[in-house]
Amino acid sequence: MRPRSAALGLAGAALLVALPWLLPPFYANLLCFIAIYGGVATGLILLTGYAGLVSLGQGAFYGIGAYGAVVLAGSYGVDPWLSLLLGTLLAAAAGYLVGLPILRLSGHYLALATLAWGIIATILFTQLASITGGPNGFTNVPVLRLFGVDFIDPGRFYYLTLIFAVLAVLALASLIRSRAGRAVRAMRSSEFAAASVGMEVGRLKLQVFVLAAALAGLGGALFAYFIAFISPSAFDLGASIRLLTMAMIGGAHPLGGVLGAAVVTLLDDVLQNVIPNGSGQAGLVQVIAYGAILVGLMLASPRGLEPLLSRLWRVRFRSRPAAAAPPDAVPDAVPDAVPDAVPARAAGPGAAPATARAAARATARATAPATVFGTAPATVIGTAPGTPAERPQAPAGALLEVRELGRSFGGLQAVDGLGFRLRGGEILGLIGPNGAGKTTAFNVISGLLPPSQGRVLLGGDDVTGQPAQRMARRGLTRTFQNTALFDMSVLENVMAGCYVHTRGGVWAGVLGLGRADEARAEREARGALERVGLSELDARAPALPVGKQRLLEVARSLAMRPAVLLLDEPAAGLRYAEKRELAGLLGALRDEGLAILLVEHDMDLVMSVADRIVVMNYGKMLTEGAPEQVRQDPEVIAAYLGLDAA
Amino acid sequence: MTMSTALFLFVTGLTNGAIYALLGLGLVLIYNVTRVINIAQGEFVMLGALTAVGLTTGEATGGITLAILAGAAWALLVLLRRRRWSLLWLPPLGALALSWLVRVAGPYHLPPLLAVLVATVAVAFVGAALYRLTIQPAAAAGEVVFLIITTGLYLGLQGLGLLFWGPGSFSFPSVHGGQIAAGGLRVSYQSLFVLAATFVVLALLWLFFERTLFGKALRAAAMNRLGARLVGISPERAGLVAFAISAGISALAGVLIAPVTYATYDMGLGLGLKGFVGAVIGGLSGYPGAVLGGLAIGVLEAFAAYTTSAYGEAIVYALIIPILLLRVIAVRRGAAT
Numbered sequence: 001m002r003p004r005s006a007a008l009g010l011a012g013a014a015l016l017v018a019l020p021w022l023l024p025p026f027y028a029n030l031l032c033f034i035a036i037y038g039g040v041a042t043g044l045i046l047l048t049g050y051a052g053l054v055s056l057g058q059g060a061f062y063g064i065g066a067y068g069a070v071v072l073a074g075s076y077g078v079d080p081w082l083s084l085l086l087g088t089l090l091a092a093a094a095g096y097l098v099g100l101p102i103l104r105l106s107g108h109y110l111a112l113a114t115l116a117w118g119i120i121a122t123i124l125f126t127q128l129a130s131i132t133g134g135p136n137g138f139t140n141v142p143v144l145r146l147f148g149v150d151f152i153d154p155g156r157f158y159y160l161t162l163i164f165a166v167l168a169v170l171a172l173a174s175l176i177r178s179r180a181g182r183a184v185r186a187m188r189s190s191e192f193a194a195a196s197v198g199m200e201v202g203r204l205k206l207q208v209f210v211l212a213a214a215l216a217g218l219g220g221a222l223f224a225y226f227i228a229f230i231s232p233s234a235f236d237l238g239a240s241i242r243l244l245t246m247a248m249i250g251g252a253h254p255l256g257g258v259l260g261a262a263v264v265t266l267l268d269d270v271l272q273n274v275i276p277n278g279s280g281q282a283g284l285v286q287v288i289a290y291g292a293i294l295v296g297l298m299l300a301s302p303r304g305l306e307p308l309l310s311r312l313w314r315v316r317f318r319s320r321p322a323a324a325a326p327p328d329a330v331p332d333a334v335p336d337a338v339p340d341a342v343p344a345r346a347a348g349p350g351a352a353p354a355t356a357r358a359a360a361r362a363t364a365r366a367t368a369p370a371t372v373f374g375t376a377p378a379t380v381i382g383t384a385p386g387t388p389a390e391r392p393q394a395p396a397g398a399l400l401e402v403r404e405l406g407r408s409f410g411g412l413q414a415v416d417g418l419g420f421r422l423r424g425g426e427i428l429g430l431i432g433p434n435g436a437g438k439t440t441a442f443n444v445i446s447g448l449l450p451p452s453q454g455r456v457l458l459g460g461d462d463v464t465g466q467p468a469q470r471m472a473r474r475g476l477t478r479t480f481q482n483t484a485l486f487d488m489s490v491l492e493n494v495m496a497g498c499y500v501h502t503r504g505g506v507w508a509g510v511l512g513l514g515r516a517d518e519a520r521a522e523r524e525a526r527g528a529l530e531r532v533g534l535s536e537l538d539a540r541a542p543a544l545p546v547g548k549q550r551l552l553e554v555a556r557s558l559a560m561r562p563a564v565l566l567l568d569e570p571a572a573g574l575r576y577a578e579k580r581e582l583a584g585l586l587g588a589l590r591d592e593g594l595a596i597l598l599v600e601h602d603m604d605l606v607m608s609v610a611d612r613i614v615v616m617n618y619g620k621m622l623t624e625g626a627p628e629q630v631r632q633d634p635e636v637i638a639a640y641l642g643l644d645a646a
Numbered sequence: 647m648t649m650s651t652a653l654f655l656f657v658t659g660l661t662n663g664a665i666y667a668l669l670g671l672g673l674v675l676i677y678n679v680t681r682v683i684n685i686a687q688g689e690f691v692m693l694g695a696l697t698a699v700g701l702t703t704g705e706a707t708g709g710i711t712l713a714i715l716a717g718a719a720w721a722l723l724v725l726l727r728r729r730r731w732s733l734l735w736l737p738p739l740g741a742l743a744l745s746w747l748v749r750v751a752g753p754y755h756l757p758p759l760l761a762v763l764v765a766t767v768a769v770a771f772v773g774a775a776l777y778r779l780t781i782q783p784a785a786a787a788g789e790v791v792f793l794i795i796t797t798g799l800y801l802g803l804q805g806l807g808l809l810f811w812g813p814g815s816f817s818f819p820s821v822h823g824g825q826i827a828a829g830g831l832r833v834s835y836q837s838l839f840v841l842a843a844t845f846v847v848l849a850l851l852w853l854f855f856e857r858t859l860f861g862k863a864l865r866a867a868a869m870n871r872l873g874a875r876l877v878g879i880s881p882e883r884a885g886l887v888a889f890a891i892s893a894g895i896s897a898l899a900g901v902l903i904a905p906v907t908y909a910t911y912d913m914g915l916g917l918g919l920k921g922f923v924g925a926v927i928g929g930l931s932g933y934p935g936a937v938l939g940g941l942a943i944g945v946l947e948a949f950a951a952y953t954t955s956a957y958g959e960a961i962v963y964a965l966i967i968p969i970l971l972l973r974v975i976a977v978r979r980g981a982a983t
Contacts, residue, residue, distance in 0.1 A: 054790050056797070102967055108683045108793045109970050112922065115685075116966035119919070123960040237915070241797060248794060284808050291802025295780050298795045302787050 016162060020155040028154035030269060032226055034262045035161035036219050039168035041246040042257030043215030046172055048244070049252030049306070050181070051208045052188035053103070054111040057118030058216050058243045063125055063235025065091040065217025066224035067132055074140035075131075081144065084221045091217020092210050099209035103202065118240045125232035137231030144225050157226055164222055165258055168215055171510045173254035178509030179495075179502050179517065184208055186486040186496045192448055193484035197560055198472030198500035207506040216243075238287075245294055251304025259305055267293075398457075399424050399595040400445070400476065400564045405454035407437075407444050414440040416619040418454070422564065427586060427596045429610030429627070431603070433639055437619040438599045439481055442568050445597075446478040447471040458564065473500050478566035479553040481599075485541040490534060490552055493541045494525035497559030521559075528555040533581060546573035551582070564595045571602045583609050607631065615639070647952070653831050655948040661837040661906060663944020664844040665691075668899035669921025670928065670936035671847060672892035678868040678931055679881075679888035681789055682781055685796040687896055688918025689803035694769045694897025695909035696807060699816040701761035704753030708810025709897075713768040714744045716775035723779060758819050766897045773893020774886050781889070782882055800915060807911035818904035840902045847895055848937050864888065920947070920962060926969050 020028045040062055047053050069087030072078040078086065102113040125132050132138055144151040144160070151157045175181040187194040187201045194201055224230045246264050250256020268286060297304065398421035405418040415437040422428045430438050443449040445456055447468035455464045458474050471477075486493050498521035504514030529537065532551040536544065541552060550570050557565055567586075571579050579602065586609050590596060600606045606613065607627040615622040615630060617639040623630060630636055647655075669687055676684050697709025718741035725733050756764070780795050825834040855861040867874040867884035874881055899917075900909065907913075921936075924943040928935025943962060951958030 052790070054793065101971060105970050105974055108789045109974070111790065111793050112683065113967050113970055116919070116963045119963045120960045123957065123963075127957065127960075241801060244794070244797075284805055288802050288805035288809070291798045291800070291805060294798030294801065295795050298787070298791050298798070299780065299783050302784075302791050 031158050032161045034265045035165040036223050037261035038258035039165040040216045040219035041261050042168040043212035044247040045257045047212040051184045055114040057114035059235045059240035060118045060121030061091040061213040061216035062220035064094050065220030066230050069221035070141045070224040073142050087221035088218040092214035095210040095213025099206050103205045122236045141228040174512040175509040179504045180506045180509040182496050189486040190484040195468035197497050198469050249304050251306025253306040253309040401457040403455040406452045408452045413619050420614050422595045424593045424595050427610045429606040429613040430599045432616035436616040475563035477557045477560050477562045481568040483549040491537040494555045494559045495521045497556035528558045566597045568599050659945030659948030663941035664840045665899050665903045666921045666924045667844050667937040667940030670925035670940040672896045673925050674936045675892045680885040682792040686799035688914030690893040690896035691900035692914040695900030695904040696811050698761045698765035698901045701754045701756045706810045709768045713771045716772050720775045762901045766894050769897035770890045770894035774890035777889035815908035815910045820905040
């Protein structure tokens with residue numbers, strides 16, 4: 001397969017290079033426009049298609065790049081090539097400044113904010129006439145020249161635009177398969193789940209926004225040099241909608257932008273030729289046609305051409321056959337790479353009695369005082385899973401401590417005065433009738449909701465009110481009652497769980513760096529999946545049956561190497577045999593030193609795996625104790641069965 | 647700035663603001679019932695104004711043609727859904743015949759009041775048809791898809807406006823010419839009328855939602871689609887009615903503003919956005935809030951345009967961003983306490 005795809009790539013590249021000679025001269029113009037718009041739309045596809053952030057103001061960044069470049073070169077004598085770079089940087093800077101406030105908005109509010117920004121930019125382009133030439137446009141555009149070769153002729157300029165479009169497509173293709181790209185796609189599926197595996201959602205959004213703005217800026221700069229005259233109308237709302245149309249036609253695929261640009265540009269051309277009396281009518285029909293295409297496309301295929309493209313060209317992540325290293329060698333490879341904030345629970349998923357090296361390290365740690373967080377929840381590490389009797393003493397301090405925790409919604413006190421301590425190597429069951437406040441307690445402890453009162457301590461540090469991604473980085477993660485999986489393959493979901501202990505941001509993703517981390521994440525993800533007993537590695541996660549989705553969430557959490565694991569009804573939707581396997585898994589994880597907080601309605605399961613149980617009712621703590629003790633508590637029976645039964 | 651200038655600006659602002667308020671009412675109505683933010687709201691204003699103009703002065707009556715076409719498309723959709731293949735020829739033929747009739751019977755010189763009525767009903771029908779044809783089929787797709795669809799509607803309707811009426815600007819006779827002078831301030835009757843109409847519409851909406859069963863059903867559908875369905879209210883019908891009423895209100899706004907500012911094919915987007923800013927100031931779900939917000943935007947715009955002429959528009963648009971942010975913060979704070 002490899003040589004064949006390489007040959008195909010070469011043939012494609014040759015075709016792209018030869019295009020100006022193969023087509024009549026007139027088409028060179030169109031090719032330039034397709035490549036320029038294609039590159040810009042590729043950025044918009046990252047923003048809209050992958051990150052789910054709709055921009056109706058991309059024309060503004062496009063215009064800033066254009067004006068920035070040619071005004072600097074034409075009015076201030078900056079070297080034209082350098083001005084391309086400066087125009088791009090200007091657009092990126094504008095993207096940063098605009099994105100910083102408005103990315104706090106989401107959905108259609110964000111789209112409207114970008115729309116407003118686009119209109120403001122158009123007004124500025126028009127009103128700052130002393131710089132931009134105002135509505136009459138800016139004409140003093142120098143020529144791009146390299147070693148005495150002028151880039152004026154469209155057939156020649158095409159190569160500049162081709163480089164731009166190809167780089168944009170390659171950057172997007174590389175990014176979306178990387179760690180950061182996975183995070184971008186993950187946060188689109190569920191921001192909560194993304195945060196709970198430690199992804200910095202806000203920062204990722206801003207980076208993606210800036211990247212798309214930079215691509216728009218560079219495209220705008222090239223556009224300005226290409227047509228050697230720019231006026232505000234080229235960057236107005238119509239331009240923004242045009243770019244968005246291209247992105248929507250393309251859909252979430254690296255090639256979507258170029259394809260969308262080709263469709264729209266060629267359509268323009270056809271419309272112009274079909275309607276004879278050139279001037280007004282053609283533009284008019286064009287506008288109506290855009291409107292009709294946008295509406296029709298959204299109704300017929302909201303994903304654009306992406307389904308078609310994906311079938312033709314598999315760039316989506318597919319798992320390779322298992323890597324050389326067997327899964328049980330994995331844990332040994334990782335602990336050194338763990339970022340310092342993460343409590344390294346050395347026994348990674350798939351951990352069995354570790355290799356000699358890990359064992360040696362574990363011994364060394366076991367003798368050290370149990371400084372829980374910051375270094376590692378030490379004593380429990382590396383101990384072989386044994387019977388409970390052989391289990392080593394859990395660390396003296398609790399890994400998770402909750403004090404007088406309360407959370408109210410308006411007048412409703414959903415959680416009131418909840419307090420407990422959870423040690424490593426312990427399973428604490430949190431039970432109570434429906435509406436007792438268990439899930440709210442989970443949301444507060446995991447950082448998705450700030451508490452109204454009380455404290456949350458993680459490894460002795462006060463982490464009250466810290467956001468979920470911070471909690472995740474400190475080694476606490478959770479699963480969701482209504483599973484919150486990412487819309488990607490099963491394997492990728494679990495690899496997304498490796499986010500906190502791998503490296504590589506958006507820029508690394510664009511440049512294709514961090515392959516070693518990726519390989520490690522994949523190995524670890526395979527280990528975690530094996531551990532929970534899932535084998536459908538390439539299936540789309542949301543298409544799994546509910547029971548498997550729950551196991552997948554557990555696997556994703558394990559891939560984080562957490563110290564504290566919060567499970568919200570992990571057994572709901574599981575069959576009897578699956579529940580028994582889950583119970584076995586939870587026991588094994590406890591024996592490895594994990595602290596587990598378990599909300600579950602299946603009493604048999606809770607009673608059999610939990611070491612202690614906390615009972616909640618109407619937001620308040622009813623009692624705490626060993627399973628047998630709780631089972632006989634009259635108050636608990638009353639809460640579950642009604643007062644009369646007690 | 648002298649006192650009389652300020653007063654003048656204030657009244658001008660209120661007049662424009664009343665139009666934004668009417669648009670805001672329409673936007674909020676649609677948003678409440680269907681969760682659609684309608685970028686094309688202003689196009690209903692344009693259609694209403696220009697159609698009414700056409701009906702009185704003998705110019706084109708595009709809104710009527712559009713209503714006929716939209717109705718034919720709607721009928722086609724219904725026939726396709728019901729698999730009545732043998733009747734498929736009927737809507738196109740009917741549309742052709744009707745359009746021909748409308749054309750032959752023209753040019754029209756209807757009395758203004760009748761023209762307003764016809765234009766409003768036609769645009770309301772167009773609104774309902776567009777809901778049925780473009781929004782309802784995408785009901786499961788979510789808010790961003792809606793936004794892109796209504797962006798497409800905006801483009802299409804604006805293009806049709808240009809096709810029907812060309813780039814010229816048109817005026818519409820005032821309800822009552824002349825102005826009243828009070829203490830050095832002259833206020834045209836039209837301004838007063840616009841303001842009064844806004845509050846009448848607000849009052850009617852209140853009556854509709856509070857005092858009629860159907861209005862309450864609409865509110866129920868807005869709050870909880872599934873719940874409404876379970877008690878026998880169709881969210882689809884609710885959406886249809888919301889679009890029709892909203893488009894009708896906007897068309898009326900167009901007719902009211904046409905004598906004050908001229909009506910052009912591209913008047914819609916700016917009006918719609920300002921109406922939206924006003925509605926968001928008012929909280930996006932409350933009708934009185936939308937009216938107050940719209941009035942505030944109108945006054946602010948008048949003063950901004952006077953003091954920093956070139957950037958008046960920009961200032962109003964720039965307000966969208968902080969207002970949206972404040973709203974998000976307010977919602978989060980509300981959830982936290």
